Amino acid sequence: MGKTIAEKILARASGQSEVKAGDLVNAKIDLHYNPETGMAEVHERLVKAGLPDGLPQVADPDRLAVMLGDHQGCHAKPSDAAAYRLSRELAKRYGIKRLYDIDTGVAHVAVCEEGLARPGMLICGKDSHTTTTGAVNALAAPVSAVETAWIYATGELWFRVPETIKIICNGRLPDGVVSKDVFLYIIGKYTPSMGQYKSVEWKGPVIDSMSMDGRFTLACHSIELGAKCAPFEPDETCLAYVASTPRSHEPYWPTASDPDAVYEKVYEEDLSDLEPQVALPHGFDVIRSVSEVAGTRVDQCNLGSCANGRYEDLAQCARIVKGRRLKARTVFAPGSWKIYTRAAQTGVLATLAEAGVMIQAPGCLTCSGRGACIADGEVAVAATTRNFRGRFGAPNSEIYLTSPLTAAASAVMGRITDPREFL
Numbered sequence: 126m127g128k129t130i131a132e133k134i135l136a137r138a139s140g141q142s143e144v145k146a147g148d149l150v151n152a153k154i155d156l157h158y159n160p161e162t163g164m165a166e167v168h169e170r171l172v173k174a175g176l177p178d179g180l181p182q183v184a185d186p187d188r189l190a191v192m193l194g195d196h197q198g199c200h201a202k203p204s205d206a207a208a209y210r211l212s213r214e215l216a217k218r219y220g221i222k223r224l225y226d227i228d229t230g231v232a233h234v235a236v237c238e239e240g241l242a243r244p245g246m247l248i249c250g251k252d253s254h255t256t257t258t259g260a261v262n263a264l265a266a267p268v269s270a271v272e273t274a275w276i277y278a279t280g281e282l283w284f285r286v287p288e289t290i291k292i293i294c295n296g297r298l299p300d301g302v303v304s305k306d307v308f309l310y311i312i313g314k315y316t317p318s319m320g321q322y323k324s325v326e327w328k329g330p331v332i333d334s335m336s337m338d339g340r341f342t343l344a345c346h347s348i349e350l351g352a353k354c355a356p357f358e359p360d361e362t363c364l365a366y367v368a369s370t371p372r373s374h375e376p377y378w379p380t381a382s383d384p385d386a387v388y389e390k391v392y393e394e395d396l397s398d399l400e401p402q403v404a405l406p407h408g409f410d411v412i413r414s415v416s417e418v419a420g421t422r423v424d425q426c427n428l429g430s431c432a433n434g435r436y437e438d439l440a441q442c443a444r445i446v447k448g449r450r451l452k453a454r455t456v457f458a459p460g461s462w463k464i465y466t467r468a469a470q471t472g473v474l475a476t477l478a479e480a481g482v483m484i485q486a487p488g489c490l491t492c493s494g495r496g497a498c499i500a501d502g503e504v505a506v507a508a509t510t511r512n513f514r515g516r517f518g519a520p521n522s523e524i525y526l527t528s529p530l531t532a533a534a535s536a537v538m539g540r541i542t543d544p545r546e547f548l
Contacts (some may be wrong), residue, residue, distance in 0.1 A: 127383025129289040130356040131324035134264040134380055138247040146288040146389070154205040155246040157268075157276045158190040160232035161489075162208035163251040164215055167270050167277070183219045184280030190223035190241055191216050192232035218515040219277075230461030230487035233257035233345065233431040233499045238463050240370030244359045245378025254431045254510060259355035260378060261335060264324070264361055265344075266354050276546065287353045288326040289382075291532060294331035301545040303441070304339035305433060305508065305528035307331065309402035313412025320350035326382060327357060331396055337366045338437035345432045345510065351407055354522075355428030364439070364525035401544060404526035407514040415531055415543045425499050426455040426497060427517065428529060428537035430492035430509040434460030436467050438508065438529040441474045445533035445547050446480035452539030453506075456497040458485040480537075499524075506541060508532040 128143065134143045138152035139504070146194060159167070160418065168179045193209050209227070216224040229235045233254050236242045237448035239525035249255065249272045256397060258265040259423060276282050290507035312319070316466070325347045332340070340357055340533075347355035357363060367373055401415040428442060439459060457463040457477060465487050468474045488494025492509035498518030499505050505517055506522045507533075527535070530544035 126387060127385035129324060129382045129386045129388070130262070130326060130358075130375045130380050131264055131287055131289055131354060134245055134288050134356070135284060137245070137378065140492055140543070144286050146286050146387075148286045149283060151281055151283045152247055152285060153281050154188060154249055154276050156188055156190065156236070156241055156248045157273065158192055158232055158236050158241065158250045159212075159273065160192050160204060160252045162212065162485065163270070163273065164191050164212040167251075167273050168211065168215055169271055171274060179215070180219075180278055181276070182405070182464065183221070184276045186220040186222070189219075189221045190225065190236065192225045192229060192235055193223055193227050194252060203223070203409050206207045228462050230459065230464070231434060231489055234341075234434065234464070236461035237261055237341070238370065238461055239373070240367065240372030243367055243372070243375065243377035244363065249273075249282065253344050253348050256348045256352055256355045257341055257431050259347065260344040260357050260363070262357055263369055264354045264356050267348065268475040278515070285322075287322055287324045287503040288543075289326060289390045290320060291326045291328055291391045292391040293331040293391065294327065294393045294394065295333060297394060298331055298399065301530055301543075301548050302396075302399050302401055303528045303530060304335060304342040306399060306402045307396060308343055308349075308530045309404055309409075309412050310396070310399055310524070311351060311392070311394070312346075312409045313402065313404070317349055318345060318407045320349050320352040322351065322353050323503065325350060325352040325356065326353040332357070333360065335353070338435040339360060339382065340353035341435060342432050370434040383390070400533045401528060403531065403541065406510055406512060406523040406525065415519070415527070418541050419543060421525065421541040422504050423535045423540055424453075424503040425454045425497070425505045426453050427491040427497050427505055427507040427509055428455065428532055428534050429458035429460065430489060432510045433462060433508040433529050434464065434487070435457060436464045437474075439464070439468045439473050439477065441529045442482075442533040443476040445530060446537055446545060449477050449480055451481040451536045453536045456485060456491050457481045457482050458491040458496070459487045461487050480532065506532050
C-alpha cells in the first residue's frame with residue numbers, strides 16, 4: 126500500500142520503516158524555529174514552572190533557529206526590546222548559532238530563503254503559520270510553548286500521523302487570478318474545517334505551473350483549513366528554489382507521495398473560469414466573487430505578511446498602481462529584507478511609493494494590525510493572513526481579505542474593485 130508525504134516523513138523522523146495514519150510516533154525534529162519573542166516566552170514559562178534558570182542545556186542547538194523582530198517589529202515597546210535581549214542571551218548560552226535578528230523579516234519567509242527549511246524535513250515552529258514551509262516539501266507543523274520547551278530539552282516530539290487529503294486544481298488560472306484566489310475559493314466551498322488535523326497535498330496543473338511564491342501562499346493558508354501540515358511535491362520548481370538557497374549543500378530528503386497512496390478524501394476543481402475572490406468579515410465562512418461585493422467603500426489597504434509579502438506580491442501590486450494615485454491609504458510590509466532589497470533594486474518599491482503606498486520595515490505589522498490599525502466604523506481590504514474581528518485593532522471595523530491584485534485595485538479606486546479592470 127502506497128504512502129503519503131506525511132507518512133513517509135514521519136516514518137523517517139521516527140526511525141521506522143513505515144507508519145500509517147492514526148499511528149502515534151515519537152519523532153526527531155530536524156528544525157525548530159522560534160519567531161519574535163517566542164524563545165523568551167518559553168524561558169519565562171520554565172522559570173514559573175520551577176526552573177529558576179530555565180533549561181540547563183538544549184538537546185541539539187544545531188537544529189534550532191531563533192528569528193527576532195517579525196511580529197513586534199523593531200522593538201515596538203520596551204518589553205519587546207527586553208524579550209529580544211533575553212532571546213539573544215539565551216541563544217548564546219545554549220550555543221544556538223542560527224539567530225536572525227531584526228534585519229531579517231517574517232520567520233516563515235526567512236527560514237525558506239535561508240535554506241533552513243528543506244525537502245523531507247520535519248519542522249516545528251511556535252506560530253500557527255509554520256505550515257508555510259510545507260511549500261519546500263517539508264512536513265511543517267505549528268507547536269505550543271510547552272511543546273517547544275520539550276523539543277528544546279529532548280530534540281523530539283510525539284505526533285499522531287495525520288490522515289491526508291488531496292486538493293487537485295485543474296485548468297489554468299485566468300489573468301488577474303492568483304493563488305490567494307484559489308485558497309479563498311477552496312475554503313469558501315469546503316469550509317474552514319475541511320482539513321482539520323489533516324496533511325493537505327495541493328496538486329494538479331494549476332499547482333504544477335505555480336511559482337514558489339504562489340505555493341507559499343497556499344501552504345501558509347492551509348492552517349486556515351485546520352491543516353496539521355501542507356507538504357508540496359518536490360518537483361523541479363521546488364528543487365530549483367532549494368538549490369538557490371545558502372544551505373542547499375546540507376542534507377535533505379525529497380519526498381513524494383506514492384501513486385497508490387491512501388487519501389482520506391480527494392477534492393477536485395477546474396479553476397479555468399475562477400474569478401478574483403473576497404472573504405467577507407469576519408473570517409472565512411463567507412467567500413464571494415469580487416463582482417458580488419464590488420463598490421464596497423475602502424478606507425485602508427493592508428498588504429504583506431507570510432501569506433502575501435513576497436516579491437511576486439509586491440510586483441503584482443506595482444503592476445496595478447503604476448502611474449496612478451491611491452484613494453485609500455495603503456501600507457505594505459515586505460516579507461523579508463531580501464525581498465525588500467530586491468524590490469528596491471528593481472524599482473518596484475519606487476513604483477509603490479510614487480502611488481502613495483507607505484512601505485514599512487519587513488515583518489508582520491500590517492497583518493497583526495500593530496503597525497496599521499483602523500478605527501471603529503472603518504473598512505479595510507487586506508492581502509494578509511486573516512480578517513477576524515479586531516484583527517486590525519478596532520472591534521467594530523471590517524476587513525475584506527483578497528489577493529494583492531484585488532487589494533491594490535481597491536486601494537486605487539477607494540472601493541472594492543475587480544483587478545482585471547486594470548490589466
